[in-house]
Amino acid sequence: AQKVTQAQTEISVVEKEDVTLDCVYETRDTTYYLFWYKQPPSGELVFLIRRNSFDEQNEISGRYSWNFQKSTSSFNFTITASQVVDSAVYFCALSEDFETYGQNFVFGPGTRLSVLP
C-alpha cells in the first residue's frame, strides 16, 4: 500500500530564512508520481510540482527547489529566503498509477509553515 509521511506538523521560521519541508513516501510500484500542493490561509489548493519516478533530476523554480531521492524514498521541498506569503499548509502526495484516473492519489497529512516577519 502506498503512504506519504510528512513528519513535520508545524514549522515556524523568520522571514528570509531557508526552510525544508520533508516528505517520505512508500510504494511498491516502480512507476509513480509525486506532487506538492500549497494551501494558503484562503483555503484553495495550489499545484506546485509533479515529478515522475524515473526522473530524479532536482528542480528549481525561483525560490522553490525540490530534492527527489529514490534511495531514501524522499521528495523534499526547500524554500529559499522565505517570505510571509509562503505561510501555508504544504501537502506532499503520491500517485502510483497515473492511468487509473488518480483514484489512488494519496496525500500526506501536511506541514503548516509559518513565516514570521
Next chain:
Amino acid sequence: NAGVTQTPKFQVLKTGQSMTLQCAQDMNHNSMYWYRQDPGMGLRLIYYSASEGTTDKGEVPNGYNVSRLNKREFSLRLESAAPSQTSVYFCASFSRTRSYGYTFGSGTRLTVV
C-alpha cells in the same frame, strides 16, 4: 476562467438534515473526485467518477452519495448529516494529459451541529 467551481462555500447544517454539494468543471476532464479534509489527516477520497456515467467509492464513502450528472457536473449528497461530517470538502477534476494532474475547487466548509 477555466477551472472547478464548487457551491456553496460555507454551510451549517443541523444533525439529520440533508444537503447537496455542487461541483462543475469546464475543462472537459473525464474524471472527477470528492475529497474531505480534516486536521492532521490530509485529504481523503470520498467518491470518484472515472467517466460520465460511472461512480466508485473511495476511502471514506459512508454517509455520502454522489451523482455524475453529466461530464461537467459531479455532486455530493449528505442524506442525514452527522457531526462527524463536519469538514472541508474539495471537488477536483483530473487530466492525465496535463502536468499538474488535479485541479481543485475552492472548497466547501461544512459544519454539522
